[in-house]
Amino acid sequence: MDTLAKIELLGEAARYDLCDPCSIRPTEITRWLHSVTQANGHHMTLFKVLQTNICEKDCAYCVNRSGRDTPRTSFSPEELARLFDTLYRRRLAEGLFLSSGICKNPDFAMERMIATVEILRQRYGFEGYVHLKILPGASEAAIEKAILLAQRVSLNLEAPSSKRLALLAPSKAFHKDLLTPLLTANRLRYRLAPKVSLTSQFVVGAAEESDQELLQTSAWLYRQLRLARVYYSAFQPIPDTPLEGHPPTPLQRERRLYQASFLLRDYGFLPEELVFDEKGNLPLLQDPKLAWALAHPERFPIEVNTASLEELLRIPGIGPKAAQKIIRRRRQGTLRSLDHLGLAPASLQRVAPFILLTGKRPPLQLSLWKTAFLNASMNPSAFYVPATRPA
Numbered sequence: 452m453d454t455l456a457k458i459e460l461l462g463e464a465a466r467y468d469l470c471d472p473c474s475i476r477p478t479e480i481t482r483w484l485h486s487v488t489q490a491n492g493h494h495m496t497l498f499k500v501l502q503t504n505i506c507e508k509d510c511a512y513c514v515n516r517s518g519r520d521t522p523r524t525s526f527s528p529e530e531l532a533r534l535f536d537t538l539y540r541r542r543l544a545e546g547l548f549l550s551s552g553i554c555k556n557p558d559f560a561m562e563r564m565i566a567t568v569e570i571l572r573q574r575y576g577f578e579g580y581v582h583l584k585i586l587p588g589a590s591e592a593a594i595e596k597a598i599l600l601a602q603r604v605s606l607n608l609e610a611p612s613s614k615r616l617a618l619l620a621p622s623k624a625f626h627k628d629l630l631t632p633l634l635t636a637n638r639l640r641y642r643l644a645p646k647v648s649l650t651s652q653f654v655v656g657a658a659e660e661s662d663q664e665l666l667q668t669s670a671w672l673y674r675q676l677r678l679a680r681v682y683y684s685a686f687q688p689i690p691d692t693p694l695e696g697h698p699p700t701p702l703q704r705e706r707r708l709y710q711a712s713f714l715l716r717d718y719g720f721l722p723e724e725l726v727f728d729e730k731g732n733l734p735l736l737q738d739p740k741l742a743w744a745l746a747h748p749e750r751f752p753i754e755v756n757t758a759s760l761e762e763l764l765r766i767p768g769i770g771p772k773a774a775q776k777i778i779r780r781r782r783q784g785t786l787r788s789l790d791h792l793g794l795a796p797a798s799l800q801r802v803a804p805f806i807l808l809t810g811k812r813p814p815l816q817l818s819l820w821k822t823a824f825l826n827a828s829m830n831p832s833a834f835y836v837p838a839t840r841p842a
C-alpha cells in the first residue's frame with residue numbers, strides 16, 4: 452500500500468479520537484489535516500493519524516476492532532516521521548496527533564508510536580506540538596517515555612464505570628487497563644514534566660449510560676487528576692460491528708455534555724447541582740446553566756456591582772472571561788447600565804433577566820426575555836425575579 456493510501460486509511464480511522472478544544476474541522480487542503488484552536492486561543496493545523504489500524508481488541512463500537520472486514524495497514528516509525536517532517540516543512544501541518552490500534556500488545560504498539568516521535572525530535576529536530584495517545588494497558592515505562600516526548604497525552608476511558616465499559620469493550624478491564632494507566636500518567640507528568648497536559652474521552656450513548664454518570668466521572672477526573680479536558684464523542688453506528696443497529700446519539704446531547712462539563716471545570720459547579728431528568732440526562736432543549744438558574748429563583752437577581760466572582764459565574768450568559776471583565780470594569784466605576792458590562796449583545800440578552808444594576812433591574816425588553824427563555828421549555832412568567840435580593 453503506498454503512503455497516500457495509508458494516509459487515507461489511517462487518517463480516516465483517527466477521526467474518532469478527539470483532540471484540542473473547539474471544533475475539529477478538516478481544512479480544505481486535505482481530509483487528514485485538522486484545524487484546531489487550543490485553550491490559549493492559538494490556532495494550529497494538526498496531522499491526526501494512526502500508526503496502525505491493526506488491533507487485537509474487539510471494542511463493540513470501533514471501526515478498527517479485530518475481526519472486522521476492513522483493509523489493515525501500518526506506518527513504520529521512519530516512514531511516518533519522514534511524512535510528518537515533509538508536511539511540517541511545507542507548512543501544511545504544525546503539530547502531530549498520534550494514536551494507534553493495539554497491535555500485538557499495548558507496549559509493542561506504544562513503542563512504535565514513541566519511536567516515531569523520537570525520530571521526529573532527534574533526527575528532524577522537530578520541537579513543536581505532539582499529542583500522544585496512551586494505549587489501554589500500557590506499562591509505566593511506556594507512559595513515562597510518552598510524557599517525556601509530548602506536550603499532551605491522553606487515555607480514553609470510553610465509559611464512566613466498569614459496568615458500562617463491559618457493554619462497550621468486554622476485553623478491556625476498566626481499572627487495570629484504563630484507570631490505572633491514567634493515574635500513572637497523572638503521577639508521572641507532575642513528577643517529570645508538569646507542563647504536559649492530560650485528557651480523556653467518553654463514547655456517549657452506546658452503553659445506556661446517563662449524562663449524570665458521565666458527568667460524575669468527569670467531575671472526579673477534573674478534581675482528582677486536573678484533566679485539561681474531557682471529550683464526549685456521540686456514538687455513531689459503524690457497519691459490521693456489534694452495535695451497527697444501535698441508534699446514533701444526537702449531537703445535541705454531546706453539546707449539552709460539553710456545556711455541563713465546562714460548568715464543572717471552570718464555573719465551580721458540582722455534578723449534583725446540575726438539572727437532570729428522571730433518567731439522569733440533561734435537558735436537550737435547555738442550556739444546563741440556564742436550567743440551573745431557572746430551578747433556583749432564590750439565587751437571583753444578582754447585584755453585579757457587589758457580586759463575588761463565584762456569584763457572577765452563576766449568571767447565565769457570563770463566563771470566566773466576562774466575569775473577570777466585569778470585575779475590572781467595576782474598579783473603574785459603578786456599573787449602571789447594560790452597556791457598562793462590556794458584553795456582546797447576545798450575552799446581554801441572556802444576562803439581563805438575572806441581574807441588578809445599582810439595585811435596579813435593567814430595562815427589560817420583551818425580546819430579551821424571549822431570547823433568555825428560548826427553548827426553556829417553561830413559561831417565563833413562572834420564573835419570578837424579585838425586584839431586590841431577598842434578605
Ligand code: SF4
Nearest residue numbers: 506508510513516552
Ligand atoms: S483498542 Fe482502540 S483501536 Fe482497538 S478496537 Fe478498541 S477502541 Fe478500537
